[in-house]
Every structure is written in C-alpha cells, then in structure tokens.
Amino acid sequence: MKILDDEKDKLLNHEYDGIRELDNHMPLWWLWLFYFTIAFGVGYMAYYYLLGGPDQHEEYAMEMAEAAEKFKMDEPEEGAPSFAWAFSDDPDVIARGQEVFMGMNNLCFTCHGNAGEGLVGPNLTDDKWISGCSAEAIATSIITGFPDKGMVPYGSGAPLPNEDVNALVSYIGSLQGTNPANPKAVDEARAVDCTIE
C-alpha cells in the first residue's frame, strides 16, 4: 500500500482486511455547521422551555387575534348592530322584499315556495316558527342561514344589504295568515307558536 508522506502521521494504528484509516479533520464548514446547530439548540431550549416562549397553540391564538384585528372580524358589520329590524307595512318595502325573495340571486322561493308555503324550508306564512318570529329573529335566520340544513347565510356568503334583509322580513311578515295552497307540514317537534304582530 502506498502512503503519501503527509499522510504518515495521520495514519491510525489499525488495519482491517488491508483497509487503513487516516485521522482526517472534519472540514471547517462542517464543523461550523455543527457548532451552529448546538448553539441553535441551546437558544431554542432557553427560549421555549426557560423563558416561556409561546407554544404552537399560543402562536395560533396570537395569529388569529392578529388576523381578527387586521380584518376587523370582531367588529360587527357596519350598521348591523344598530339596524332597527322591523316589519314595515310600506307597500314599496314589501314589494322589494318579494322581489328579493323571488330573485335568482337568492332563490328563497326554491326552498320556501313561491307563496312562502314551504318546500324544503319551512312554511313562512303560518304561526309556527322554529327560530322565532320577531323581526330581529327572522333577520337573524336570514343573515346567519342554516348551513347544515342547506340554507346559506345571506349575511356573508351572498351578502344582502340590511335594507334588503329588512324588506324580506317585512315581506315575510306580510305573508302571515295568507294560507297558501299546499302548505308544508309543521315540524311539530321543533316549531313553536309565535305570532307576528
């Protein structure tokens, strides 16, 4: 076996099947990388375990809070809280409500029937209500929808301005006691008596 001069003092004192080993140093770049990982590990441990750095749940909560701030998610939509939901008997408002109800954008009629008699969704013309029958309760039903039952939230996904929601509320109010043909059966287990004044 040929051994170069400068390898002689690096040669380790063992041999296996003719294979010998030189005691080469690790390359400098490798060593620095190694020292860096040690320093990083110490810093990591100090920050997260000793100095109380945030864990992933806290980081998640912080990011969500930041986003809530940035996108103003905590603040109610403009005008929403102060809107005075009320059944209007102004024929123009009621006509607007009917227009929205029958409109192709919102499709209320496809689930509640052309006359509000109910189909997939409940009858809106009787005095049995699942989610309340005050102007505010009906507005809330419309705005938040019932996504698990198929009714989308009209307050966000397909936004309706508050004026249109109130027009719908007024239109639904005007349907009370109209007794349309083919009314959908009342969901006796859930609907309760509620009369729109």
Ligand code: HEC
């Ligand atoms: C895809 C079908 C569908 C569409 C479209 C739909 N709804 Fe509904 N709606 C439902 C269902 C189903 C319920 C019953 C939810 C439940 O069981 O609690 C409901 C419930 C309601 C209620 C509450 C009824 C009660 O008894 O408390 C109101 C008010 C209402 N919808 C109004 C509307 C209006 C106004 C629109 C259009 C802007 C609309 N819905 C569009 C399916 C629909």
